[in-house]
Amino acid sequence: MAEIEPLKNNERDLTKVEFSQVDQPGSVGLFGHLKGFWVTFSTIFKKPETVEYPEVKAPTQERFHGRHQLNRHPDGLEKCIGCELCAWACPADAIYVEGADNTEENRMSPGERYGKVYQINYLRCVFCGLCIEACPTRALTMTNEYELADDSRAKLIFEKDDLLGPLRAGMLLPPHPMYPDMTDTNYYNGDVKQAHPSQDVNK
Amino acid sequence: MTTAEIVDMITVVIDGFEVSVPKGTLVIRAAEQLGIQIPRFCDHPLLDPVGACRQCLVDIEINGRAFPKPQASCTIPVEPGMIVKTQLTSPVADKAQQGVMELLLINHPLDCPVCDKGGECPLQNQALSSGHSESRFQGVKRTFEKPINISSQVLLDRERCVLCARCTRFSEQIASDPFITLNERGALQQVGIYEKQPFTSYFSGNTVQICPVGALTGASYRFRARPFDLVSTPSACEHCASGCDMRTDVRRGKTLRRLAGEDASVNEEWNCDKGRWAFKYVTAVDRLAHPQIRNSDGELVQASWPEALAAAAQGLKASASAVLIGGRTTHEDAYGYSKFARIALNTNDIDFRSRVSSDEEREFLATHIVGSTTTYLDIDRADHVVLVGFEPEEESPIVFLRINKQFRKRALKVTSIGSKLSIGVEKLKGEFVKVAPGEEATAIAGLPLTAKSVILVGERASESAGVLSAVAALASSTSAKVAWIPRRAGERGALEAGAIGNLLPGGRPVSDASARVDIAALWNAPSLPTTVGRSNDEIYAAVNSGDLGALLVGGVDPLDGLNSTAALAALDKAFVVSLEIAPSEVTQRANVILPVAAITEKSGSFLNWEGRARKFDAAVDNSLNRSDLRILSMIAQEMGVSLNLGTVTAAAKEIASIGTWDGARATMKPIKSGKTESLKDNEFILTSWRRLLDLGTLQKGEDNLAGTARQCVAVISPKRAASLGVVDGDQLKISSALGAVTLPALVEDIHDDAVWAPRNSRGSQLLVNLGAAHGAVVTVVKI
Numbered sequence: 001m002a003e004i005e006p007l008k009n010n011e012r013d014l015t016k017v018e019f020s021q022v023d024q025p026g027s028v029g030l031f032g033h034l035k036g037f038w039v040t041f042s043t044i045f046k047k048p049e050t051v052e053y054p055e056v057k058a059p060t061q062e063r064f065h066g067r068h069q070l071n072r073h074p075d076g077l078e079k080c081i082g083c084e085l086c087a088w089a090c091p092a093d094a095i096y097v098e099g100a101d102n103t104e105e106n107r108m109s110p111g112e113r114y115g116k117v118y119q120i121n122y123l124r125c126v127f128c129g130l131c132i133e134a135c136p137t138r139a140l141t142m143t144n145e146y147e148l149a150d151d152s153r154a155k156l157i158f159e160k161d162d163l164l165g166p167l168r169a170g171m172l173l174p175p176h177p178m179y180p181d182m183t184d185t186n187y188y189n190g191d192v193k194q195a196h197p198s199q200d201v202n203k
Numbered sequence: 204m205t206t207a208e209i210v211d212m213i214t215v216v217i218d219g220f221e222v223s224v225p226k227g228t229l230v231i232r233a234a235e236q237l238g239i240q241i242p243r244f245c246d247h248p249l250l251d252p253v254g255a256c257r258q259c260l261v262d263i264e265i266n267g268r269a270f271p272k273p274q275a276s277c278t279i280p281v282e283p284g285m286i287v288k289t290q291l292t293s294p295v296a297d298k299a300q301q302g303v304m305e306l307l308l309i310n311h312p313l314d315c316p317v318c319d320k321g322g323e324c325p326l327q328n329q330a331l332s333s334g335h336s337e338s339r340f341q342g343v344k345r346t347f348e349k350p351i352n353i354s355s356q357v358l359l360d361r362e363r364c365v366l367c368a369r370c371t372r373f374s375e376q377i378a379s380d381p382f383i384t385l386n387e388r389g390a391l392q393q394v395g396i397y398e399k400q401p402f403t404s405y406f407s408g409n410t411v412q413i414c415p416v417g418a419l420t421g422a423s424y425r426f427r428a429r430p431f432d433l434v435s436t437p438s439a440c441e442h443c444a445s446g447c448d449m450r451t452d453v454r455r456g457k458t459l460r461r462l463a464g465e466d467a468s469v470n471e472e473w474n475c476d477k478g479r480w481a482f483k484y485v486t487a488v489d490r491l492a493h494p495q496i497r498n499s500d501g502e503l504v505q506a507s508w509p510e511a512l513a514a515a516a517q518g519l520k521a522s523a524s525a526v527l528i529g530g531r532t533t534h535e536d537a538y539g540y541s542k543f544a545r546i547a548l549n550t551n552d553i554d555f556r557s558r559v560s561s562d563e564e565r566e567f568l569a570t571h572i573v574g575s576t577t578t579y580l581d582i583d584r585a586d587h588v589v590l591v592g593f594e595p596e597e598e599s600p601i602v603f604l605r606i607n608k609q610f611r612k613r614a615l616k617v618t619s620i621g622s623k624l625s626i627g628v629e630k631l632k633g634e635f636v637k638v639a640p641g642e643e644a645t646a647i648a649g650l651p652l653t654a655k656s657v658i659l660v661g662e663r664a665s666e667s668a669g670v671l672s673a674v675a676a677l678a679s680s681t682s683a684k685v686a687w688i689p690r691r692a693g694e695r696g697a698l699e700a701g702a703i704g705n706l707l708p709g710g711r712p713v714s715d716a717s718a719r720v721d722i723a724a725l726w727n728a729p730s731l732p733t734t735v736g737r738s739n740d741e742i743y744a745a746v747n748s749g750d751l752g753a754l755l756v757g758g759v760d761p762l763d764g765l766n767s768t769a770a771l772a773a774l775d776k777a778f779v780v781s782l783e784i785a786p787s788e789v790t791q792r793a794n795v796i797l798p799v800a801a802i803t804e805k806s807g808s809f810l811n812w813e814g815r816a817r818k819f820d821a822a823v824d825n826s827l828n829r830s831d832l833r834i835l836s837m838i839a840q841e842m843g844v845s846l847n848l849g850t851v852t853a854a855a856k857e858i859a860s861i862g863t864w865d866g867a868r869a870t871m872k873p874i875k876s877g878k879t880e881s882l883k884d885n886e887f888i889l890t891s892w893r894r895l896l897d898l899g900t901l902q903k904g905e906d907n908l909a910g911t912a913r914q915c916v917a918v919i920s921p922k923r924a925a926s927l928g929v930v931d932g933d934q935l936k937i938s939s940a941l942g943a944v945t946l947p948a949l950v951e952d953i954h955d956d957a958v959w960a961p962r963n964s965r966g967s968q969l970l971v972n973l974g975a976a977h978g979a980v981v982t983v984v985k986i
Contacts, residue, residue: 083316084429099317099426112349113317113426136316 060144065127067145068120070163071138073187075179075195076171078108078164079139082115086131086140094124095131106175111184115139118160122148137188170194176201215285218292230276230287231259241289242300242329244307244415245367246277249471250376254278256307256367258329260299262288273299290333297333304334310345310390311416312362320417322430326365345390353383354402355910356422356480357411361393364418370394370410377473379607379630380404394418403911405600405895408479412462413472422907423480424460428452437464439809439817440478441531441692441802442901445601446811447474451482451803451822458482458803458822468579469815475600476908477895482803483904489785491798503796508837515795516841518778522752525552525742528702529758530691531901532831533807534816535854537697539832539846540757541708544736546728547844551704551713551736552751555697556662557759559976560739563672563874564665565705568687570871571675573698573710574863577657577686578813579605585657589650589683590619591643591674593661596627597895598690599812602659603627620646622890623918623959624952639956640890641978644669644876647677656683662690663892666977669876676873688812690893696810700858704736705869709861712869725861727847740766746773753778756789757799757831760900762971780838782831787900800828807851882980885927887919887958889937889973889981897964915967916949918959919983924950929985936984941974945986958983 051058060066071079082099100116108114131140150156167173172195178184179192179199186192197203211226217234224233229252231241244256260273266284273296276287290297308330315321347361368385371394375381382402386395396402411419433452438461440447448464461482463474494511495503506514526544528537537555544553556564582588582605595603609615610631617633619625620643624635636646644667652658658678664670678685689695701708711718719731737745745751747769754777761770774792781793784801804826808818832848839846848854882888896902896912917935919927929935935948937958944967946960953959961967962976969976 081317082426083321084432085316088322088429088431098428101426111314111317 060146062144064142064144064146065129066143067122067148067158068131068163069141069143069165070115070118070160071141071165072167072171073110074170074193075199076167076176077110077174077178077187078114079137080115080118081109081111081113081137081139082118083113083136085134085136089130089134090125091128091130092124092126094121094126095119096121104177107177108174110178110182110187115160118163120158120163122156122158123153172200213281213283213285215281215283215287217287218289224281227280230261230263230279230281230285233281234261234276234287234289239289239291241276242304242333243277244325244329244365245369247369247372247413250369250372252278253368253372256365257303258300258307258333260296260303261290262293262296264288300333301335304330305338305340307365308334308338309340310362311365312344312346314363317426318360318363318417319420319425320363320414324417325415347393350420352422353396354404354407356476356907357402357407358420358422358425359394360418360420363416364394365416366392366394367415369413369415370419373406373410373413374404376611377409377604377608378404378406379611380406383410401911403913405475405477405596405911406473406604407911408476409463409473412479421460421480423905427459428454433459434822436820436822438803438819438822439692440474441809442475442478442481443599444689444692444695444812445470445475445599446692446809446813446815446817447478447601448817449474449478449819453803453822456823456825457486469811469813469817470601471604473601473604475895476911477600477902480908481899481902481905484785484901485801485803487785487904490801491783491785491790491796494798495790495793495796497794503793511795511797512834512837512841515780515797515838518794519548519753519755519780519838520842521778523550523750524548524753524755525550525737525745525751526554526702526755527557527739527742527757527759528553528555528697529557529760530555530689530694530697531758532693532697532702533802533805533851534693534696534700534810534858535807535848535851536757536831536835537693537702538700538708538854538858539835539848540755541697541701542726542846542848543755543835543839544702545707545722545731546726547839547842547846548755549732551732551734552742552745553702553736554704554739554742555694555702556739557761558662558763559666559765559970560662561665561668562738563668563871564662565703565738566869566871567665567671567675568698568703569706569710569712569869571678571685572687572695573706574814575686576814577684578815581657581684581686582606582659583609585609585615585655585684586653587616587618587656589647589652589656589658590617590621590628590633591647591658591660592621592664592666592670593659593688594621594625594627594892595659595688596625596630597892598661599688600895602688602812603631606631618650622888622954622957626913635952637952637954639954640888641667642876643667644673647673650677650681652677652681652683654682654684656681658683658685660685660687662688662694663977667876669874672871672873673876675871686812692809692811695812695814696808699810699814704738707731708858710864710868711866714869715866717866718864722861725857739764740769743770743773746777751777753780755780755782756793757782758784759789761788762968765970765974765976767970767974782834784828797834798828799834800826800830804828805830805851808855882956885982885984886980887923887937887983888956889939889969889975889979890957890959890977891962891969893962894964897961898968899963912964913961915946915961915964917944917946917967917983918949918951918953920953920955920957921950922955924948927983927985934986936986937973937981938984939973939975939979939981942972944969944972948985 084097087095096119098117176199212223214223241259243259254275259276261276263270263274264286350358350360353359374383411421432454436451438449438451447470448466450462452460493505496506617631619628619633620636622640638646707722723731779793780795781789782799790796803822806820808816836846929948933948936945
């Protein structure tokens with residue numbers, strides 16, 4: 001290969017720059033037109049992909065990043081410990097958390113700490129899922145729900161109540177005490193399967 | 204530094220770089236000079252080396268002979284011919300550090316997500332920088348009950364502790380409060396407190412700040428925020444005249460915590476618990492938000508700013524007015540009040556001493572204190588420190604720490620003149636000159652001092668006649684240095700700003716015509732009032748007698764004086780314009796209330812007892828509250844006078860242009876000490892001081908802090924206790940003509956004629972309950 005001498009800028013004569021030849025497409029001809037229209041024609045006989053949204057809602061992919069959910073332990077206590085790692089991880093600064101002390105009278109989660117205030121601002125959220133990766137207790141996950149439009153900014157700041165998962169069978173609404181003889185480690189290891197009758201403080 | 208100190212320099216090689224450091228420097232610090240960071244936990248530049256954590260291991264070779272094993276660089280001083288290899292150049296040192304880290308983490312719980320230290324934790328950081336990414340430990344971690352309250356404001360989580368002994372060393376070496384110690388041995392070693400004595404140190408917050416892990420945390424900051432939530436602003440402490448450098452951490456417009464800042468010449472790296480944990484008063488729900496005017500029915504109604512300013516201006520113009528300001532104003536605000544009094548109200552009737560004070564004190568301040576330059580360095584170099592009417596631990600804790608440092612280092616001689624031996628003076632092993640309350644002056648006269656001695660005079664020295672005269676005489680005969688240490692942060696600044704009847708700004712005497720011309724020229728005023736102004740008590744008396752008709756009051760608690768009945772009557776009678784942050788005895792009686800910015804919402808500076816400016820910026824941005832200075836300018840505008848002090852910067856500039864006064868100083872008329880009272884069987888002379896943690900206005904709502912306040916007791920001497928048949932814990936009723944307080948008795952080292960009680964603590968508000976604080980005869984009865 002021949003050595004190419006790089007041109008220095010001040011030696012470059014713009015009037016002598018050669019433009020490379022670009023192939024111009026010529027006339028497509030009759031066959032070309034027919035080939036194109038054939039795609040349109042054949043589609044008439046295919047099943048349409050159109051979904052009549054919002055009447056019909058197509059399921060998303062299994063791992064679609066939708067609205068967040070704050071999960072509960074099987075006895076109903078919240079998994080969130082208010083550590084703010086989600087807020088820390090968030091590249092869009094969409095999450096605001098305030099932690100607080102669990103007390104004997106007001107226990108929301110196992111262990112010392114729970115998330116007292118939990119807000120996600122869906123005007124800022126980019127659904128990247130870094131918060132989910134950061135969560136040390138799997139308290140925060142994402143659902144497949146994607147209908148997140150509304151008519152005011154305030155409505156798009158979701159509070160903890162909007163984000164908390166529903167109470168399922170065997171769960172009790174916190175605050176209530178921890179499962180008898182279980183520590184927070186037992187909760188994280190999955191030893192608690194459902195609420196114990198003694199946890200029901202309203203009985 | 205003024206005196207050149209000859210220091211032996213030693214040259215060592217660290218990681219291939221040569222560095223020369225003074226003899227005795229530790230290897231870890233020599234490495235810092237080169238910018239080489241050796242990981243550490245127990246090492247702290249202000250604490251004695253201990254080598255407890257072993258994290259700072261390095262390879263050391265001296266003159267070709269290597270140590271057989273890596274050595275702790277925080278305990279070994281440099282030596283000539285030393286070659287040090289840190290983790291950066293020595294694989295052995297690196298492996299040793301990683302090994303130590305692995306061992307430290309064996310029992311450390313994995314609760315970083317719930318730990319307050321998470322995000323600013325040296326253990327987290329150094330585990331990443333010099334630890335293995337995985338642990339080989341398979342067993343069960345040691346666990347402890349968590350957390351335990353070692354005091355109402357400090358929580359201890361023993362699982363997280365790496366046994367660096369920083370907290371125990373601080374408590375012993377810096378605060379001299381050895382209430383916290385390492386118990387047990389081996390894997391069970393843990394920090395603990397004595398069973399019978401809680402961790403009631405005034406400096407306990409520092410242990411939380413220097414803990415390199417989350418083992419010690421503050422109850423009031425628990426789970427409130429993460430470091431990345433907080434906006435930090437360098438600030439100055441508004442609580443006392445020590446002048447600590449601080450850092451204020453704010454989350455969404457609310458102060459969540461305050462930390463001690465670093466200033467080697469003032470507070471080093473420490474502060475007291477009041478400075479650290481008393482800040483909620485700013486966000487208290489009862490903050491004044493809007494101006495209010497008292498209408499014709501005598502009710503306070505909300506008003507607009509223009510209305511309120513017009514009403515204030517009109518009221519102040521209508522009759523002869525005076526200005527009263529508390530001891531908590533910034534230097535710039537005090538200057539604003541001082542200028543306002545002189546050119547808008549045409550009076551010298553202004554006084555910042557909203558407490559027990561005397562004319563003797565006013566003269567003493569004008570002759571000996573304004574412009575004085577005694578500093579912490581003078582304490583460091585003193586051969587003898589004399590405390591007069593001053594209780595450093597309770598009234599200016601950082602001064603206590605500084606005296607204590609010198610006491611521990613070189614057994615600095617301390618003499619305290621007073622009636623009761625205090626815990627602080629006991630810790631300093633000070634010589635206690637015991638006198639009856641009111642007779643302090645006699646004890647001062649004969650003290651053998653030199654030019655290197657320092658006399659620290661507290662604001663309580665004004666409470667006994669003749670004491671300040673005796674101090675002045677002693678200072679002039681021995682040329683010892685004198686410093687005046689008031690309790691409140693703003694008093695020295697207010698003094699320098701001339702917010703007192705006998706002084707103009709910059710220490711210029713009102714009585715000196717050329718001084719008046721000086722200031723009048725600066726202020727573009729045709730002339731300044733010539734008569735020396737009234738003092739605090741005289742102003743109240745003048746209102747009650749009808750000589751004064753209006754008062755401009757900023758940040759004053761009328762119950763802080765001796766004659767609070769007269770003060771309240773005067774406030775009821777006069778037209779009162781009150782500049783305040785929260786409702787008070789003054790606002791209740793005010794005709795116009797103008798809300799002002801609290802310290803976190805404005806910038807400015809305090810002058811600490813040294814006269815050193817402690818500047819601070821607003822920690823909370825975008826506050827709608829205006830500083831006193833701005834409001835005074837607006838009132839003046841309404842009155843048709845221009846203060847030209849629109850901003851703090853403008854005021855600071857004007858203050859700087861005043862310069863020092865080189866004319867004649869005022870002279871002090873010596874005052875004789877009072878006569879000795881003759882006492883009956885159950886009669887005592889009352890003496891008292893305010894405790895650091897008490898019912899102070901700025902400590903409102905701080906329940907955790909109040910939990911470590913010292914016990915409220917009435918102290919009498921063993922001899923009198925025996926004659927009254929009193930033992931520790933008996934209830935004593937102290938009564939005066941005005942009222943009584945009942946407190947548990949404590950028999951202690953106190954003058955036989957005296958009874959001591961805290962001045963403003965729960966169940967013992969002497970100024971309100973007894974109308975007396977020091978030197979008055981009271982009766983004490985056992986009930």
